Each structure stands twice: as structure tokens, then as C-alpha cells.
Amino acid sequence: MTVRAHKFTPEVLLSAPRRSAASPNSTGTLALYTESVYSFQSHSKTSEICVLDTSNGQSICLSSDLNASEPTWLGDKDLVLWLKGGDKGVTNLILGDASSPHSKPETIATFNGGVSNIKVKSLDDTTIAFVVSGLCTPDGQLYNSETAEKPRSTAKVYSKLFVRQWDAYVTENKNTLWYSTLNKSSGKWTLNSTGLINALGGHPVKLESPVPPFGGTGDFDISAFGIAFVAKDPKLDPANYTKTDLYYIPTRTFAETKPSSAQIIKTGNLRGYSQSPTFAPNGKSLAFTRMKSDQYESDKPRLLLVPDVEDLSNVQEFFMTDDGEGGWDLRPECIVWSADGETLYVTAEENGRGKLFSLPSSPRHASKLPTALTSRGTVSDAKYLADGRFKGNLFISSSSLVDNSTYTILDPARPAEVTSISSTSKGGRMFGLHQDQVDEFWYTGAGDYKVHAWVVKPSDFDKAKKYPLAYLIHGGPQGAWNEGWSTRWNPAIFAEQGYIVVTPNPTGSTGYGMALQNGIQNQWGGRPYEDLVKGFEYVESNLPYVDTSRAVALGASYGGFMVNWIQGHPLGRKFKALVTHDGVFSTLNQYSSEELFFPHHDFGGTLWDNRENYEKWDPAAHVKNWATPHLIIHNELDYRLPISEGLAPFNVLQTKGIPSKFLTFPDENHWVLKPENSLVWHREVIDWINHYSGITEQGSLQQGVSNLKI
Structure with a gap:
């Protein structure tokens, strides 16, 4: 940002630079990242591939092409590969030079279709293994949406699940991995003449990887000896089962035109999600995570090791216990190996933070639970630096509640001595934010356990004044408010309007042990609701600067369910206004969703075998009690919770004569991602809660917004 913000507004949030996690070269002297900025003046987006000089924190631009993405280092030199979308649905592979940023990048290959998720591995000085993902047609070819024959009818016929997932109807084209090599000859890099080869084409049963809808580079990894990837079990119905297996494809040259068949890695009683396969530097050992239940998407991941991919039968579990629950009560996610x-x-969540932990790489030597190396913020990515000035250190990408992007270097031997490299918002100062705004407290929940909550105050907070409460309820329900940045639900946005923002992590929240998380099963409107009531009472009794008589409550997804539930229960009368974004109106409608394993787990069975549990926690059963002004937001591309779940509560509110408003975006899914739409979302939400809480705004939030109102 070039101008310091005097107030953190939705415009500032949405137009602030958005940086990806950074990827350093082996010595840590340079780091690649992408940065995009949206301008509400020109109503356009800019996007750059940048190189950060870690010695001075300065960046240079390698590419400002909007279609360029996914930069990655080519070996240990200063050469950089990236992907660039082209005309007629093709994807170009581009080679640039970080040491000569003004030189013209070179196109070294063109693929006849859309590819992404690039990964490379040096095989020798002149050969680089190259893997990408892309849609595969039923006959095994790379799919090109621009040149594919268009059907004459829009009809879609299905005889099995899924019909649609997240925000798209499922088609016959499936994700697959494609491999080849880049070869250096006479100083030039070119793609192997074999072109892209379907890595999964050698398996007798059609496998899909990365796993939709959110799978990416974390679903596969490559070494000099092969490719490891996760894929759904093709024998199981994906709407009712969460099982993804880990597979290994051995390769000799990454140029074989007929790939070897994928070999499954069996893990005994662990039959749920497999995630984060990561090869050791020697290319032989493989670490990954796997859940136990095959019908619970939020089960605890167990950390596992294959010591040698030559023997896939030898799979070892870290912190294994006789009762099968595992000795580490956190949820490991991203995995990084040291050079040796x-x-x-x-990475794993713990008590509202996304921490980085270290442990021995062998389960036999991991006798103690992992040690946390970080204590603040949320780590989104970490890379090990094998050489140079920072040899043995970790390059970390992270964020906090007041800073949207920070790059630091951490020495695992001295974790308290962090070297700051770059911060987009200068520790929040460019947004007018500061760490003193952030506080936290613990209180006793509905049972014999403690509940954690974050507090975010206005930047000009005066303890002698009283501020209305904004009570934010997270989704999931297996999720949490963490000390990290968000462009969709950012507590500081509400704080800067003049609220004290409290974000509790009640029963169902992740990062506080599996007992608290799993306690939500069959308890959707039970323990979590009581936890929220007790959190409100704690604020009333212990935060004298909060005016709870002017409180508002907001939530999305499960948080939207809870706001709907609160509306029909006594806590609903404590709030001046409510906001539900893409929430559940009736639990009896859960079969209109796509992932049926979710209600089957959380409500303890199918609708026909356990209807009483679905009915027990149905917000629609309590609409007689609804009375609080209520804004309903629901998007048409939300296939997880179809739009009827938003129209129905709005119809109830209007019929009962309760002040209410309905906001929808035909082109958004469960989230609101487009900047112009997001700005309208923020303005409508803020206008709504400010009106009922009595906050007087400075200036009109509606200025410059063009949208349809009825």
C-alpha cells in the first residue's frame, strides 16, 4: 500500500495487496510470491509475480500479466517457471530469470488445456521432473474447455452421487496428474518430446487427484523416484464417505510413456482422509497424515511415516496409543522435512493460533510430544533453508489479526529470535491497526471445560467509554476463530466501526483438543449454544467497556445455523440485530446438500434412522419465537446449503412482520469472493448492524455502490 489508512474500512480491506505464501530459493536469499490488488477506482485487478530480496525486504516484479500464476524455482539457480493462460484454452509454461527481471520471459512449452499446481524436482544438472494437474477426458486426454465439443442440450443425467459439489455440477472430466521432464541442452530448457503423460492412466481403476473441490499441491508430491498422491476410494460413494487413500507411482525417468500402476499404501484401521504426502530430501521416506473415520471430515489427522517407499507395507504412526486415539491431541496439517x-x-492449530511444531522424523525417536516453535499468529506455510547464510533455518509465511501477510526467518534452535523480512501492512500500521487492539479471555463453558474467546477493540479504544458488542460465531462447526487474517470475516472491520468484537470458540471448535471438538456431535443447538450464552454472560460481568444492551450477533454456515437457532431461543432477545450468512434454516433439509457424510456424522445417522436428532436441533421448529431484526444473506451457487435455506427464513421474517432484509449474489458460492460483491456484502452488513446498535457512521457506506434494491 502506498497510502496509510486512517481507518480500516471494507474498501481498505478489499483493496489491500493480497500476497501468497512465499517460496524461497535454497539459500534463502530470494523468495517468490504472487501479489494481487483490486482497485475500486478503476474497478480492475492487477496481479504480479514478485521476487523478494531477503537481505533488504525489497521486491522486484517478474511478471505483471493477469494470466500468470504459480511461480516456482527451477532447480537451485535463479531461473523461475510459471504458468500462463493463453488463447483458446491453452496453458503456456514460462521461464524467467530472477537475476535479470527486465529480460523477456521465454515460453518453453504450450499445453492444449488448463493445467495448474506445478511441482518440479531436479533429477540431475540437465533434467528436471515436472508434474502438473489438469482435467482429463474419459479417453485419458487433457481437457480443453474452449475447444471441446459443446453439447446441443443442457440436460444433465446422473445415476450416482455426486450430482454437484460446492459450486459446480460434476462432469465426466476428472482431475488427474500429468508428468514429463524439462531437459537442458545447449543452455536452453525444453519440454521432453513425449509431452505431458497421464500419471494415473496406468491404474486399472480411474482415480482422481487432486481431490475436488479444494485439492491442490498438498494432495501430491514428487521425488526423484516417484509420485505420491491422494485420491478418493473409487469403490465408495463420495457423498457418504470421506475416505481418500495414499498411492505411490514409481518412476525411473519421468519420461515413461506408459506409467506404472499406482500402488496403494495401506494404513490398517486408519481409513479416513489421507493428506499432505511429503517426501524426505532423500526421496525415499514419505510422511503424510490420515484420519481414522471414513465418514467424518474433521476427524483427527494422525501423522504417519513410510520409512522407505521400496517397502510400502511398513507404515509407522507417530504417538500411537493402545486405545487407537493417538497421544497428540492436535491436528497436524502441513509437513516440512529438514535437509538431513x-x-x-x-503446522497445527492450538488455542486459537496456527503454530509450527518440530519433532524427530522417526516415530521410534518421537517419545515426547512436538515442540511449538511459534506462539503468535497463524503460520500458513514453512520452507526449510538448506544452504547459505540461513542454513538450517525456516522461512515462514504467516498472518495475524492485524497483519495480512508476514515473511520471517526462524532458527529452530532459537525460536524466540525471529528475523522479520517483510510485512505487507507493517505490522498493521498501514491499516491503522495495532496489536494492542487484540485481547483474549477464557471462561467456563456448559460443562467442566474452558472456552476461549478473542477480543478485538477499536484502534482508538478508550476504556472509559462503552461500546456495543459484535458477537461473531464461526462456521464449521468444526472450525475456529484463530489469530489470523481474513478477507471475508475480519473482526477488525467491525471493531473499527466502533464495536467490541468477541469471537468465542465454543464446543465444536478445532485446536482445543478432540474432546471439545467432538462434543458437538448430536449437540448442534445444545452445548455450543450454552457455551455462547455463558460467553455473553461473561462479557456482561467482566468487560465494563462493553454495552451488551446494544449487542448484535453474526454468523455464517454453521454460525448461520446458530444465529437462526439463537433467534428462536432466549439469547436471541439479548441482541438488537442478527445476521445470517448461508446458514441452515432447517436441519431436515440436510439431504439437499452434497456431502451427506456431514449430517450423518453430526446428527448420528441417516434422516430415516435418526429423525429425532435432526428434529431436535431444527431452527425452523422455533420460528414462533422469532422477533429480532434479521438480515439474511444467501448465494445461488451455494450447493452445500442451497438458496432455499436463505429464502425460507426471510419469508418467515417477512410474514411475521419482523424487520428483515435479504441479500443474494447469483454468481457467488458459500463464500463471497469477488471484490465488488464483497464490498456490497460488507456495506449491507455494516449498515444493518449499525442502524440497530445505534452507531452513527461518519460518511455514507453506500457511496459509489451500484446494486439492485427492491
């Missing part, structure tokens, strides 16, 4: 292969670094 002796240490693993993993």
Missing part, C-alpha cells in the same frame, strides 16, 4: 531428514516441522 532427521526432523519434521508441522
Whole structure:
């Protein structure tokens, strides 16, 4: 940002630079990242591929092409590969030079279709293994949406699940991995003449990887000896089962025109999601995570190791216990190896923070629980630096509640001595935010356990004044408010309007142990609701600067369910206004969703076998009690919770004569992602709660907004 913000507004949030996690070269002297900025003046987006000089924090631009993405280092030199979308649905592979940023990038290959998720691995000085993902047609070819024959009818016929997932109807074209090599000859890099080869084409049963709708580079990894990837079990119905298996494809040259068949890695009683396959530097050892239940998307991931991919039967579990529950009560996610292969670094949520932990890379040596190396913020990515000035250190990408992007270097031997490299918002100062705005508290929940909550205050907070409460309820329900940045639900946006924002993490929240998380099963409107009531009472009794008589409550997804539930129960009368974004109106409608394993787990069975549990926590059963002014937001491309779940509560509110408003975006899914739409979302939400809480705004939030109102 070039101008310091005097107030953190939705415009500032949405037009602030958005940086990806950074990828350093092996010495840590340079780091690649992408940065995009949306301008509400020109109503356009800019996007750059940048190189950060870690010695001075300065960046240079390698590409400002909107169609360029996914930069990655080519070996240990200063050469950079990236992908660029082209005309007629093709994807170009581009080679640039970080040491000569003004030189013209070179197109070294063109693929006849859309590809993404690029990964490379150096095989020798002149050969680089190259893997991307892209849609595959039923006959095994790369799919090109621009040149594919268009059907004459729009009819879609299905005889099995899924019909649609997240925000799209499922088609016959499936994700697959494609491999080849880049070869250096006479100083020039070119793609192997074999072109892209379907890595999964050698398996007798059609497998799909990355796993939709959110699978990416975390679903596969490559070494000099092969490719490891996760894929749904093709024998199971994907709407009712969460099982993804880990597979390994051995390769000799990455140029074989007929790939070897994928070999499954069996894990005994662990039959749920497999995730984050990550090869050790030697290319032989493989770490990954796997859940136990095959019908629970939020089960605890267990950290596992294949010591040698030559023997896939030898799979070892870290912190294994006789009762099968596992000795580490957190949820490992991202995995990073040290250069010598002796240490693993993993990310996991703990008490409202996304921490980085270290542990020995062998389960036999991991006798103690992992050690946390970070204590603040949320780590989104970490890379090990194998050489140079920072040898043995970790390059970390992270964020906080007041800073949207920070790059630091951490020495695992001295984790308290963090070297700051770059911060988009200068620690929040460019947004007018500061760390003193952030506080937290713990209180006793509905049972014999503690509940954690974050507090975010206005930047000009005066403890002698009283501020209305904005009570934010997270989705999931297996999720949490963490000390990290968000462009969709950012607590500081509400704080800067003049609220004290409290974000509790009640029963169902992740990062506080599996007992609290799993306690939500068959308890959707039970323990979590009581936890929220007790959190409200704690605020009333212990935060004298909060005016709870002017409180508002907001929530999305499960948080939207809870706001609808609160509306029909006594806590609903404590709020001046409510906001539900893409929430559940009736639990009896859960079969209109796509992922049926979700209600089957959380409500303890099918609708026909356990209807009483679905009915027990149905917000629609309590509409007689609804009375509080209520804004309903629901999007048409939300196939997880179809739009009828938003129209129905709005119809109830209007019929009962309760002040209410309905906002919808025909082109958005469960989230609101487009900047212009997001700005309208923020303005409508803020206008709504400010009106009923009595906050007087400075200036009109509606200025410059063009949208349809009836």
C-alpha cells in the first residue's frame, strides 16, 4: 500500500495487496510470491509475480500479466517457471530469470488445456521432473474447455452421487496428474518430446487427484523416484464417505510413456482422509497424515511415516496409543522435512493460533510430544533453508489479526529470535491497526471445560467509554476463530466501526483438543449454544467497556445455523440485530446438500434412522419465537446449503412482520469472493448492524455502490 489508512474500512480491506505464501530459493536469499490488488477506482485487478530480496525486504516484479500464476524455482539457480493462460484454452509454461527481471520471459512449452499446481524436482544438472494437474477426458486426454465439443442440450443425467459439489455440477472430466521432464541442452530448457503423460492412466481403476473441490499441491508430491498422491476410494460413494487413500507411482525417468500402476499404501484401521504426502530430501521416506473415520471430515489427522517407499507395507504412526486415539491431541496439517531428514516441522492449530511444531522424523525417536516453535499468529506455510547464510533455518509465511501477510526467518534452535523480512501492512500500521487492539479471555463453558474467546477493540479504544458488542460465531462447526487474517470475516472491520468484537470458540471448535471438538456431535443447538450464552454472560460481568444492551450477533454456515437457532431461543432477545450468512434454516433439509457424510456424522445417522436428532436441533421448529431484526444473506451457487435455506427464513421474517432484509449474489458460492460483491456484502452488513446498535457512521457506506434494491 502506498497510502496509510486512517481507518480500516471494507474498501481498505478489499483493496489491500493480497500476497501468497512465499517460496524461497535454497539459500534463502530470494523468495517468490504472487501479489494481487483490486482497485475500486478503476474497478480492475492487477496481479504480479514478485521476487523478494531477503537481505533488504525489497521486491522486484517478474511478471505483471493477469494470466500468470504459480511461480516456482527451477532447480537451485535463479531461473523461475510459471504458468500462463493463453488463447483458446491453452496453458503456456514460462521461464524467467530472477537475476535479470527486465529480460523477456521465454515460453518453453504450450499445453492444449488448463493445467495448474506445478511441482518440479531436479533429477540431475540437465533434467528436471515436472508434474502438473489438469482435467482429463474419459479417453485419458487433457481437457480443453474452449475447444471441446459443446453439447446441443443442457440436460444433465446422473445415476450416482455426486450430482454437484460446492459450486459446480460434476462432469465426466476428472482431475488427474500429468508428468514429463524439462531437459537442458545447449543452455536452453525444453519440454521432453513425449509431452505431458497421464500419471494415473496406468491404474486399472480411474482415480482422481487432486481431490475436488479444494485439492491442490498438498494432495501430491514428487521425488526423484516417484509420485505420491491422494485420491478418493473409487469403490465408495463420495457423498457418504470421506475416505481418500495414499498411492505411490514409481518412476525411473519421468519420461515413461506408459506409467506404472499406482500402488496403494495401506494404513490398517486408519481409513479416513489421507493428506499432505511429503517426501524426505532423500526421496525415499514419505510422511503424510490420515484420519481414522471414513465418514467424518474433521476427524483427527494422525501423522504417519513410510520409512522407505521400496517397502510400502511398513507404515509407522507417530504417538500411537493402545486405545487407537493417538497421544497428540492436535491436528497436524502441513509437513516440512529438514535437509538431513532427521526432523519434521508441522503446522497445527492450538488455542486459537496456527503454530509450527518440530519433532524427530522417526516415530521410534518421537517419545515426547512436538515442540511449538511459534506462539503468535497463524503460520500458513514453512520452507526449510538448506544452504547459505540461513542454513538450517525456516522461512515462514504467516498472518495475524492485524497483519495480512508476514515473511520471517526462524532458527529452530532459537525460536524466540525471529528475523522479520517483510510485512505487507507493517505490522498493521498501514491499516491503522495495532496489536494492542487484540485481547483474549477464557471462561467456563456448559460443562467442566474452558472456552476461549478473542477480543478485538477499536484502534482508538478508550476504556472509559462503552461500546456495543459484535458477537461473531464461526462456521464449521468444526472450525475456529484463530489469530489470523481474513478477507471475508475480519473482526477488525467491525471493531473499527466502533464495536467490541468477541469471537468465542465454543464446543465444536478445532485446536482445543478432540474432546471439545467432538462434543458437538448430536449437540448442534445444545452445548455450543450454552457455551455462547455463558460467553455473553461473561462479557456482561467482566468487560465494563462493553454495552451488551446494544449487542448484535453474526454468523455464517454453521454460525448461520446458530444465529437462526439463537433467534428462536432466549439469547436471541439479548441482541438488537442478527445476521445470517448461508446458514441452515432447517436441519431436515440436510439431504439437499452434497456431502451427506456431514449430517450423518453430526446428527448420528441417516434422516430415516435418526429423525429425532435432526428434529431436535431444527431452527425452523422455533420460528414462533422469532422477533429480532434479521438480515439474511444467501448465494445461488451455494450447493452445500442451497438458496432455499436463505429464502425460507426471510419469508418467515417477512410474514411475521419482523424487520428483515435479504441479500443474494447469483454468481457467488458459500463464500463471497469477488471484490465488488464483497464490498456490497460488507456495506449491507455494516449498515444493518449499525442502524440497530445505534452507531452513527461518519460518511455514507453506500457511496459509489451500484446494486439492485427492491
